[in-house]
Amino acid sequence: MITITTENVTQLYNVTATQEFTISPAEFHNNSSVHQMDEYKCINPDTWKWLQTFQPGFLWIIFILGTIENAFVLIVLYFHKSRCSVAEIYLANMAFADLMLVCSLPFWAINISNGFQWPFGLFLCKAVNTINYMNSYSSIYFLTLVSIDRYLALVKTMSLGRMRRTACAKWNSLIIWMCALLICSPTMVFRNLQYFKEYNITACSLDYPTPYWHPANNCLLNAVGFMIPLCIITYCTTQIIKALQSNKSQKLKLIQTERKATLLVLAVLLLFVICWLPFQISTLIDTVCYLAGNLKCLEDINDIVTQMAIYCAFSNSCLNPILYVIVGKHFQKKAVELFKDLIPQRCRKSESVKIENSQDTLRTSISSEHLRKKSVLPLSQ
Template structure:
């Protein structure tokens, strides 16, 4: 089997993240002796080789951490005795989206290690990519709904209370999932198993009917997938910060509770922007390179930058649960209460009896010592 270097990176970029490339045999950059002269002009081939080697291990790490952490968040939020708030419903859906996403990463880790020979069949080729693609759109719009909920809680506290009902939140979540699935339809349709004779592999790749799908998909990512929700989030966030600084609101006890929840939301929003902004910038550069078609050096450099941006974006799926534990005081309380309930009642009673007996012994010892001293003192007088 012929070794693939740059295309490994491009194919991984295609498969596991949202940006999708039209793959054709002519697009492959081969590092073998067959095509050694057509190597890289502007980047060090060792960098590409290092990224190719690094990818499977990184994907496995993200899969393990993301699965454990997001499963923990879902268990606490879904099985706690108290009902989830509106913001928690959205955050639970986001954790579920991240869990779906990290569950798809082992397929691509194995695929990369296998030289991009896809061994899992056509159904999983479509399903794994659709799952990966849905994660990005659903996550950003669940965050948008969370920021809108915080805006309604702190800024429009009286006028739009009906929109903060849990029933409404569940319907909103359903609509987000359906819209994300609709946007993923091109991925479901055009992802196919394609045989590349030059490299003797059958790869899971995109087969767009026309080349214009590629820049159109990039524009969809930049606008619908980032720019529009970012504008909504920015507006809500600025209004929330103003409300939190208001002296009138700070006096209300209810607002103090909402403020704690809002700090967690703002931290999650900031983390998402930091993790995904580099990827959005690289997507925009890719569109420029596609339109210009004479920026070979920029295209090669952007391929490397894109991989680093992808690692940053992937990390978001396992960093959110860490934020819930560190910043989310209400989540911490729920987690402690939930796992206390898992401890058998007999163990808790036994522990409480031991504690009570220890206290009784301590009290008896102190009382005896006090009486002994009291009886000795008169004699000394």
């Protein structure tokens, strides 16, 4: 059996990467010879080996934290006695998308630890990659819908009220999921199990029919998956900030109520851009390298940057729930109320009885001490 060495980890990882942003299997077959050490003039060849060692543990951490946190968010929003607002419906869908993503990460952790040998079959090969890919599209568009909702609530307060109904929000969420699935259809079609004789492994890899699918997919990800929604979000955010700063808006009680929910949305938007922007930039650089064809040094460096940017983007899935708890006042209130509702009535009664008894004991001791002092004072005189 051929072992996976430091020199050929780059090719293997590019083919089996968790996203569709690196070289295609066609190129892998055309350049099946093992990379030599002197080809890595721009990066340390041990970097890929370090990444291969580091990634499984990191993926397991993201999986554990993300599963607990996003499940907690969904439980609070779903089981609370009050109905979810429009913004909460979109944030709940985003939490569900993050939960799906983190639940797919153990498959890749095991795959990397297993030397890129995919042991889970063809169905999971397609499903896991589709879920990863859907998250990048659905998350940004759910945030776009949240921004539009805040814009309608703070800027267009007296019009377009129908668009802020919960029924409309549910239909919008369904449309986002269907569109994300449609955009990810190439992943379902072109992800296959391939046997690589050079390394004696069966890998879950992309098998594009033509080389042009690669730059086209990158452009789709940059334009549709980031730039277009980011422009909408930027416009809505600018108008929201103006509305919050205006003197007329500050006098309205409705605006003051919506302000707390808006702060949470703005914090989530900022975190999303910080986590996903490096990945979008590395994707753009990858397209430039692919089309230019003579930027080998930049391509090698960008391969490393892309892998680090992917895990920075994955981290967003377990950081969002922390923001809900820290910034989201309405979410904090709902979580506390739900926790109180979960405590049995008997326990709460017994706790209240204990508190009352302790207070009675304290009052009795204070009154007796007061009487004792009154009885002693005349004698001292």
